[in-house]
Amino acid sequence: MEPWWIEAQLRDGGRCVYCGFHLYAAFEAYWTTQADHLIPQRLIALPELNGLLQSHDVFRGGPVERDALGNCVTACTFCNQLKGGWIPPDWERMTREQIVDANRVRLIALRVRHEREFLRRVEMLSQRRTSMERSATGAVTRG
Numbered sequence: 071m072e073p074w075w076i077e078a079q080l081r082d083g084g085r086c087v088y089c090g091f092h093l094y095a096a097f098e099a100y101w102t103t104q105a106d107h108l109i110p111q112r113l114i115a116l117p118e119l120n121g122l123l124q125s126h127d128v129f130r131g132g133p134v135e136r137d138a139l140g141n142c143v144t145a146c147t148f149c150n151q152l153k154g155g156w157i158p159p160d161w162e163r164m165t166r167e168q169i170v171d172a173n174r175v176r177l178i179a180l181r182v183r184h185e186r187e188f189l190r191r192v193e194m195l196s197q198r199r200t201s202m203e204r205s206a207t208g209a210v211t212r213g
């Protein structure tokens with residue numbers, strides 16, 4: 071593990087900063103640990119943003135690079151994939167903490183939608199299983 075990544079995980083308490091999932095609670099949880107980048111590489115690469123990024127709270131006077139400690143947060147795979155390269159529209163005027171908070175609020179709303187879909191699928195599978203069991207035990211009679 072890279073030193074910046076160890077430091078980021080210690081700073082974030084070994085939890086996903088968005089959903090709070092304890093990434094060291096079990097091996098399977100640990101396996102989903104990812105570094106989320108607050109300011110995506112596509113913006114870091116823009117020369118016209120260089121001055122702004124150098125003075126931005128995210129980089130705190132350090133090097134403006136993708137894996138800078140301030141640019142990385144600990145996230146679970148679910149939150150990181152759901153977030154993707156999204157960044158709050160007014161990120162330029164926000165502090166690092168405000169960007170993290172805005173990401174969290176958006177992810178919670180998206181998560182609710184995914185959880186509803188999950189519950190719908192569980193219900194559907196449960197109904198199918200019940201009807202299959204009825205057929206297998208001869209509960210369905212034929213003419």
Ligand SMILES: [Zn+2]
Nearest residue numbers: 086089146149
């Ligand atoms: Zn998460």
